[in-house]
Amino acid sequence: LMERKTHVKINRKEVMLAKLRKSCSCTPQKLKNFAMDFFPVLRWLPKYQCKEYIWGDVMSGLVIGIILVPQAIAYSLLAGLKPIYSLYTSFFANIIYFLMGTSRHVSVGIFSLISLMVGQVVDRELLLAGFDLNDDAPPALGDGSVQNDSLSNVTAFSLTIAGINAECGKDCYAIGIATALTFVAGVYQVLMGIFRLGFVSMYLSESVLDGFATGASLTILTAQVKYLIGIKIPRSQGHGMLVITWTNIFRNISQANLCDVITSAICIVVLVTAKELGDRYKHKLKFPLPTELVVIVVATLVSHYGKLNELYASSVSGAIPTGFIPPKVPQFNLMLRVAVDALPLAIVSFVFTVSLSEMFAKKYAYTIRANQEMFAVGFCNIIPSFFHSFATSAALAKTLVKTSTGCQTQVSGVISAMVVLLVLLFLAPLFYSLQKCVLACIIIVSLRGALRKFKDVPARYHVNKLDTLVWVVTMSASALVSTEVGLLVGIVFSMLCIVVRTQRPRTALLGQIQDTGFYEDYLEYENLSTVPKVKIFRFEAPLYYANRNYFLKSLYRLTNLDPNLEAARRKKYEKKEKQHPKKENHRTANGLGIRETTLQLVPKQIDFQALVLDCSSISFLDTTGVNTLKEILKDYKNLHVSVLLACCNPSVIDSLKRGGYFGEDFGSMQEMLFYSIHNAVLFAKDQK
Numbered sequence: 036l037m038e039r040k041t042h043v044k045i046n047r048k049e050v051m052l053a054k055l056r057k058s059c060s061c062t063p064q065k066l067k068n069f070a071m072d073f074f075p076v077l078r079w080l081p082k083y084q085c086k087e088y089i090w091g092d093v094m095s096g097l098v099i100g101i102i103l104v105p106q107a108i109a110y111s112l113l114a115g116l117k118p119i120y121s122l123y124t125s126f127f128a129n130i131i132y133f134l135m136g137t138s139r140h141v142s143v144g145i146f147s148l149i150s151l152m153v154g155q156v157v158d159r160e161l162l163l164a165g166f167d168l169n170d171d172a173p174p175a176l177g178d179g180s181v182q183n184d185s186l187s188n189v190t191a192f193s194l195t196i197a198g199i200n201a202e203c204g205k206d207c208y209a210i211g212i213a214t215a216l217t218f219v220a221g222v223y224q225v226l227m228g229i230f231r232l233g234f235v236s237m238y239l240s241e242s243v244l245d246g247f248a249t250g251a252s253l254t255i256l257t258a259q260v261k262y263l264i265g266i267k268i269p270r271s272q273g274h275g276m277l278v279i280t281w282t283n284i285f286r287n288i289s290q291a292n293l294c295d296v297i298t299s300a301i302c303i304v305v306l307v308t309a310k311e312l313g314d315r316y317k318h319k320l321k322f323p324l325p326t327e328l329v330v331i332v333v334a335t336l337v338s339h340y341g342k343l344n345e346l347y348a349s350s351v352s353g354a355i356p357t358g359f360i361p362p363k364v365p366q367f368n369l370m371l372r373v374a375v376d377a378l379p380l381a382i383v384s385f386v387f388t389v390s391l392s393e394m395f396a397k398k399y400a401y402t403i404r405a406n407q408e409m410f411a412v413g414f415c416n417i418i419p420s421f422f423h424s425f426a427t428s429a430a431l432a433k434t435l436v437k438t439s440t441g442c443q444t445q446v447s448g449v450i451s452a453m454v455v456l457l458v459l460l461f462l463a464p465l466f467y468s469l470q471k472c473v474l475a476c477i478i479i480v481s482l483r484g485a486l487r488k489f490k491d492v493p494a495r496y497h498v499n500k501l502d503t504l505v506w507v508v509t510m511s512a513s514a515l516v517s518t519e520v521g522l523l524v525g526i527v528f529s530m531l532c533i534v535v536r537t538q539r540p541r542t543a544l545l546g547q548i549q550d551t552g553f554y555e556d557y558l559e560y561e562n563l564s565t566v567p568k569v570k571i572f573r574f575e576a577p578l579y580y581a582n583r584n585y586f587l588k589s590l591y592r593l594t595n596l597d598p599n600l601e602a603a604r605r606k607k608y609e610k611k612e613k614q615h616p617k618k619e620n621h622r623t624a625n626g627l628g629i630r631e632t633t634l635q636l637v638p639k640q641i642d643f644q645a646l647v648l649d650c651s652s653i654s655f656l657d658t659t660g661v662n663t664l665k666e667i668l669k670d671y672k673n674l675h676v677s678v679l680l681a682c683c684n685p686s687v688i689d690s691l692k693r694g695g696y697f698g699e700d701f702g703s704m705q706e707m708l709f710y711s712i713h714n715a716v717l718f719a720k721d722q723k
Contacts, residue, residue: 127424
């Protein structure tokens with residue numbers, strides 16, 4: 036046996052106290068390091084290579100800013116909020132991530148999936164408060180100021196329950212819900228950063244995230260269809276929203292607005308064609324075509340001068356005020372109402388941001404700090420919530436555009452924020468006549484990437500069937516039930532799949548590769564030789580309480596020997612022998628002779644004298660696992676079959692020692708434990 040190292044026991048209490056004293060100490064250098072860690076911009080901005088980086092940052096910032104404006108206005112439909120709030124969100128998120136983010140390339144801001152999750156909570160709370168979810172409800176209270184522009188649908192329900200002003204209308208209440216939700220989600224993210232809970236993201240596998248994004252994309256697509264064809268149907272809320280919405284669409288299809296249908300068809304053709312051409316010739320283009328902006332400008336001009344709203348009742352965006360609304364503290368009472376909804380929002384926002392950051396950091400050979408990313412995205416939610424903004428996250432499409440246009444640092448984010456600021460201060464009112472169907476087209480075309488995942492299903496199925504099942508279940512639950520439930524179902528189902536994999540793992544009986552000391556599965560390889568008088572069994576999973584029975588059944592089946600049944604058979608045989616010592620062949624009631632009956636109980640001739648257990652794939656043992664191996668050792672010993680363990684890792688050996696498998700003094704350990712299968716086989720052959 037190889038000798039194990041003696042590990043010095045660490046006093047964990049002293050180590051924790053030392054770390055606590057070190058972290059609580061305060062020195063000027065420590066304060067400086069803390070500030071530079073919390074605001075990474077202080078580290079990299081003084082080293083900024085202006086001549087090398089500035090052109091790429093300015094170009095990518097301008098392009099992203101141009102893309103952000105139409106997307107922000109469009110995604111306001113998903114969130115159920117006015118376009119001005121989407122512009123605020125895009126502006127503040129870029130500035131804060133510039134100060135606190137560690138990724139050089141990700142674009143943080145408004146994101147369709149997050150907007151959808153916010154919109155579902157806003158719609159639910161509006162419905163519970165007694166507001167009408169119809170987008171075109173007639174205006175009510177409001178003096179035309181920025182604070183209550185286009186306030187509509189003030190109901191008789193008591194707003195004091197929510198702790199806000201009684202004169203607050205539908206739009207005011209909606210942004211109140213959104214800011215409260217965003218603030219709580221940001222607090223969750225900061226707390227997760229403080230307690231270093233970034234490991235939570237490990238439970239969201241690629242299959243779960245892809246399925247969740249695809250299912251949510253179907254929900255987004257469904258929510259935009261009514262704008263595409265210009266019908267007036269209520270915004271569905273709760274579980275089964277996708278089915279209910281499509282039912283309402285088909286019931287009201289006769290009311291479709293011909294003007295909106297034609298406009299939508301033209302816009303989708305133009306956008307898809309431009310996107311496909313852009314993808315095909317992206318290596319020849321220095322920067323992506325600003326198709327969305329061109330479509331919005333042309334559509335707005337046509338709508339304004341063609342008077343599409345007045346003549347054809349086409350739904351338009353309406354007035355978008357300029358300037359900034361005075362900051363306001365999110366309402367605490369509203370936070371209590373949305374505290375549960377904020378948790379999945381916080382997790383999804385963080386996971387998408389960190390995964391994108393790590394992906395591009397690996398691609399461009401630098402490192403990010405996941406914990407600082409959690410702080411960054413947390414404060415991208417907390418601080419803007421005071422300025423009438425809602426939840427944000429990193430977005431893959433915009434990040435790809437940033438990198439393709441030469442982005443080097445987050446200075447590009449500041450340039451994008453300046454473009455949005457220009458719109459906020461001067462250009463926002465120009466979008467008054469923009470049709471909502473155009474915004475819906477922009478949203479739907481932006482979903483191309485997620486919806487293309489359906490094409491990958493056959494390839495995904497070929498690679499791993501179980502992962503494909505996780506994707507299908509998550510996607511179906513996200514689309515047919517709700518996004519939050521879909522995420523939860525995906526996580527739980529993927530964990531159950533892992534449990535199932537360990538409950539019924541692969542098992543094998545091994546044979547020897549000719550003229551070598553290596554052994555492999557009989558069922559998988561040809562020309563393996565049998566080892567006389569030795570059976571070699573492999574179990575490819577940890578041995579614990581959930582798979583104990585499967586382990587035993589597989590072992591008995593493959594070795595063709597159940598020691599318990601064999602022991603029982605032998606006892607019955609011995610009992611018969613004692614009862615009929617002379618073995619007289621008397622006839623019994625069933626017509627068989629005594630000798631013939633006795634022959635049926637004769638013990639099996641066991642064709643092996645040693646059982647080698649290949650433990651190379653057993654990563655750990657629990658108490659049940661140790662007891663199972665002890666039980667096997669005892670049962671086979673009664674049949675004069677020795678049990679030898681091979682290729683055990685140190686943690687398995689320690690578990691066996693603590694469980695008393697090798698006896699009290701470990702004296703027989705050298706005859707029971709081997710570091711290779713071949714050593715165990717040679718030892719078994721030498722046994723008498």
